[in-house]
Amino acid sequence: MTYVGTNGGHLFRIIDDKTAISKSIQLKNPVLSIRACDDQLLIHTKGNPRHLLYRYSLGGNCLGEWTLQDSNSSTAYGCKLCVIDNQLYMADSFNQRISCYTLNGDAVRHIPCQQLPKGGRISMCQVSRNSLVFTDEHHSKVVKMNFRTGDVEWESSHIREPGGVALYGLDRLIIANRSEALKLWILNINTGEYWTWRIKRFCFLWVGSAVDVVYI
Numbered sequence: 316m317t318y319v320g321t322n323g324g325h326l327f328r329i330i331d332d333k334t335a336i337s338k339s340i341q342l343k344n345p346v347l348s349i350r351a352c353d354d355q356l357l358i359h360t361k362g363n364p365r366h367l368l369y370r371y372s373l374g375g376n377c378l379g380e381w382t383l384q385d386s387n388s389s390t391a392y393g394c395k396l397c398v399i400d401n402q403l404y405m406a407d408s409f410n411q412r413i414s415c416y417t418l419n420g421d422a423v424r425h426i427p428c429q430q431l432p433k434g435g436r437i438s439m440c441q442v443s444r445n446s447l448v449f450t451d452e453h454h455s456k457v458v459k460m461n462f463r464t465g466d467v468e469w470e471s472s473h474i475r476e477p478g479g480v481a482l483y484g485l486d487r488l489i490i491a492n493r494s495e496a497l498k499l500w501i502l503n504i505n506t507g508e509y510w511t512w513r514i515k516r517f518c519f520l521w522v523g524s525a526v527d528v529v530y531i
Contacts, residue, residue: 381420450477
C-alpha cells in the first residue's frame with residue numbers, strides 16, 4: 316500500500332493496481348512528508364506559524380499530534396522525516412541541523428549540518444544504518460552524511476534543482492528534479508556518481524513547487 320499526501324491536506328491510499336481510492340485522512344494544512352513506522356503513519360504538515368506532526372493508525376484514526384519546535388526554534392521549515400531505531404530524524408533547514416526526536420515528540424539531540432540550505436526546500440531519506448542523503452534544490456546539491464557523527468561523506472552537484480529522493484535497490488538513489496520532468500537521476504550511494512533514466516514505472520507528487528517521488 317502506498318500513501319500520497321497533497322497540498323490540500325488530503326491523504327490518499329494507492330492500492331496494488333495503482334488506482335487511487337477515496338482519501339483516508341483529511342488534515343487542515345498541506346502534507347509535506349509521510350513516513351510509516353510500526354503500523355502507524357507519521358505525517359508532517361505545514362502550519363501557521365508552526366508545523367505539526369500527526370500520528371495516525373493505518374486505519375485512519377488519529378493517535379496524537381505535536382508541534383515541531385524546540386528551545387531554539389518555533390518552526391521547522393523545510394523538514395523531511397526519517398524513522399531510524401524508533402526515533403524521528405528531521406532535517407531542520409531553518410536552523411541548519413538534523414534534529415532527533417522520540418516518536419512522542421521529545422527532543423533527543425540536534426546535529427549541526429551547515430550543508431543544509433537555510434530555510435530552503437529539501438528532501439531526505441535514510442540509506443544505511445548510519446547515513447542519510449538530502450537534496451538541496453536551491454543550490455543544486457545532493458549530500459550524503461553520517462547522522463550519528465555529522466560527517467559529510469560526499470557531495471554531488473550533477474543534478475539541477477534536485478527534489479524528491481528515495482532509496483532504489485541496495486546501492487542506488489533515485490532523484491527527481493524540477494527542471495527535467497521526463498528524467499530520473501540515479502546516483503551511486505557510495506560514490507555519488509550518476510546517470511540518467513527516462514521515466515517508466517514511477518509517479519511524481521508535486522507539493523507546491525517541490526517534487527516528491529514514490530516508487531510503485
